[in-house]
Amino acid sequence: MSIFSHLGKYYILMIQAFAKPDKLKVVWKRVIDEMEAIGVGSIPIVAILSIFMGAVTLLQMAYNFSSPLVPPYTEGLATRDTMILEFAPTIISLILAGKVGSSIAGNLGTMKVTEQIDALEIMGVNPQSYLIMPKMVAALFVFPFIVVVSIFLGTLGGYLASVLTGVVSVEKYVYGIRYDFEPYYITYALVKSEFFALIITSVSSYQGFITSGGAKEVGDSGTRAVVYSCIIILLFDLILTQLLLTA
Amino acid sequence: MIEIQGISKSFENKDVLTNIDLNLERGKVNMIIGKSGAGKSVLLKCLVGLFDIDSGHILYDGRPFSDMGYQKKKEIRKEVGMLFQGSALFDSKTVLENVMFPLTIFSEKSQEEIKERALFCLKRVKIEEQANNLFPAEISGGMKKRVAIARAIALQPRYLFCDEPNSGLDPQTSIVIDNLIKEITLEFDITTVVISHDMNSVMEISDFISFIHQGQKWWEGSRDDILNSDNQEVVDFVYASNFMKAVRENLKKR
Numbered sequence: 001m002s003i004f005s006h007l008g009k010y011y012i013l014m015i016q017a018f019a020k021p022d023k024l025k026v027v028w029k030r031v032i033d034e035m036e037a038i039g040v041g042s043i044p045i046v047a048i049l050s051i052f053m054g055a056v057t058l059l060q061m062a063y064n065f066s067s068p069l070v071p072p073y074t075e076g077l078a079t080r081d082t083m084i085l086e087f088a089p090t091i092i093s094l095i096l097a098g099k100v101g102s103s104i105a106g107n108l109g110t111m112k113v114t115e116q117i118d119a120l121e122i123m124g125v126n127p128q129s130y131l132i133m134p135k136m137v138a139a140l141f142v143f144p145f146i147v148v149v150s151i152f153l154g155t156l157g158g159y160l161a162s163v164l165t166g167v168v169s170v171e172k173y174v175y176g177i178r179y180d181f182e183p184y185y186i187t188y189a190l191v192k193s194e195f196f197a198l199i200i201t202s203v204s205s206y207q208g209f210i211t212s213g214g215a216k217e218v219g220d221s222g223t224r225a226v227v228y229s230c231i232i233i234l235l236f237d238l239i240l241t242q243l244l245l246t247a
Numbered sequence: 248m249i250e251i252q253g254i255s256k257s258f259e260n261k262d263v264l265t266n267i268d269l270n271l272e273r274g275k276v277n278m279i280i281g282k283s284g285a286g287k288s289v290l291l292k293c294l295v296g297l298f299d300i301d302s303g304h305i306l307y308d309g310r311p312f313s314d315m316g317y318q319k320k321k322e323i324r325k326e327v328g329m330l331f332q333g334s335a336l337f338d339s340k341t342v343l344e345n346v347m348f349p350l351t352i353f354s355e356k357s358q359e360e361i362k363e364r365a366l367f368c369l370k371r372v373k374i375e376e377q378a379n380n381l382f383p384a385e386i387s388g389g390m391k392k393r394v395a396i397a398r399a400i401a402l403q404p405r406y407l408f409c410d411e412p413n414s415g416l417d418p419q420t421s422i423v424i425d426n427l428i429k430e431i432t433l434e435f436d437i438t439t440v441v442i443s444h445d446m447n448s449v450m451e452i453s454d455f456i457s458f459i460h461q462g463q464k465w466w467e468g469s470r471d472d473i474l475n476s477d478n479q480e481v482v483d484f485v486y487a488s489n490f491m492k493a494v495r496e497n498l499k500k501r
Contacts (some may be wrong), residue, residue, distance in 0.1 A: 010394075023351070023352055026351060026352060083448065109336075111337075114333055114335060115332075115333060115335040116335050116336075116337055116338070117329045118331070119295055119329065119331060119335040119337075120296065121298075121324075121349075122295050122297070122324055122329045122408075123324065123325070123326045123327075123349050123352070123353075124321045124322070124324035124327075124353065125349075125352055126321075139438050197458055209321070
């Protein structure tokens with residue numbers, strides 16, 4: 001299939017996914033379940049990664065900015081801004097593309113090859129609306145929350161690194177993370193997280209829905225979902241940064 | 248009653264079904280049989296609208312199903328129950344939740360009434376109460392088929408489709424499933440269509456048989472007719488096993 005054929009099918013799938021649901025109450029319950037699966041289920045990995053990213057970023061900043069000419073707040077400020085601008089929204093989204101994306105594609109792919117999606121269709125249920133829409137809505141709700149948690153824990157990771165290693169004094173670090181704070185950076189991170197939420201859930205759902213065959217094809221769909229989500233996230237990272245920060 | 252009028256279906260210029268006419272009557276078990284690759288499953292998927300047909304018409308009690316748009320088809324689909332070859336139970340839901348699912352989506356009844364109806368359907372297919380909270384992965388193949396039948400009848404369908412209901416089952420369980428399909432057909436007076444290549448099922452429950460060969464309707468008749476058919480493809484299919492060959496010899500002696 002050509003890329004245009006995929007784009008056409010993806011577009012049709014999204015139209016079907018946002019068709020009027022059969023019962024709003026049922027869909028809302030599914031949204032809550034998906035919020036738990038995508039959001040709560042991702043918190044442990046996000047927490048571990050964010051703390052380590054914040055800590056390592058501070059150590060690298062301290063190593064690179066060892067000159068006495070560099071102002072004392074630089075390491076803390078650079079760690080904070082790196083977490084807000086790039087690590088929390090983009091790197092965490094790339095990690096979630098692996099965790100959430102492969103799970104969505106695997107789940108829907110298995111449902112496809114075991115005729116569970118056909119069963120929904122025959123019952124008169126719109127499978128796209130029932131299965132995909134709640135995942136996308138749930139991701140839109142929880143991704144910004146995950147990004148905020150990641151920013152907080154990343155900054156905390158930097159703090160822990162300063163306490164445990166002493167490469168930067170705690171006073172300097174705290175001064176740095178409070179220095180010249182730009183609230184718009186948070187808006188920028190949250191806008192990016194919403195785009196990435198849609199990319200991960202829609203691309204992975206599409207890969208799940210076009211699965212045919214057996215176990216091998218389900219695995220392949222999971223892999224494609226992660227690879228394509230990551231590439232599209234990086235592409236949109238570039239476009240959104242150009243639009244939101246430099247335009 | 249389901250009327251199939253001259254339907255054809257091809258995939259990438261390969262004809263899978265060619266000009267098939269069939270009348271599938273209400274209150275009867277209508278069996279569609281044939282060798283693997285004959286086009287039976289494609290025919291079934293065309294009947295339920297999972298595949299669009301290239302030409303012809305499919306009418307559900309006079310209603311032109313194949314010519315309808317998505318929304319109108321959806322209304323008819325609420326009257327359809329289907330038993331898939333692999334059961335197609337939702338593996339994230341328990342046995343009870345699987346049967347409650349179509350009711351939760353389409354019925355305006357309270358949660359208690361929905362549960363009551365689901366329990367009735369499960370009891371009707373002889374699923375013990377202890378199994379209600381198990382997941383599909385925790386039950387046997389025969390039980391999965393019975394749960395799938397319970398789910399299919401939950402909304403009191405007018406049409407029941409079964410795709411190889413006995414595949415992967417032992418002979419005793421197969422007979423249980425066959426009898427259940429027959430009983431439900433008579434009890435609810437529904438139009439039942441069964442795809443099979445199991446001659447035991449054919450002889451056990453069929454009221455009307457249609458033999459599909461190379462995508463065409465090759466033969467149709469009753470189960471008494473099929474044993475005496477002189478159509479070579481039908482004879483080769485029916486008497487493929489040594490057991491059935493012995494049955495034929497006995498019939499000839501009489």
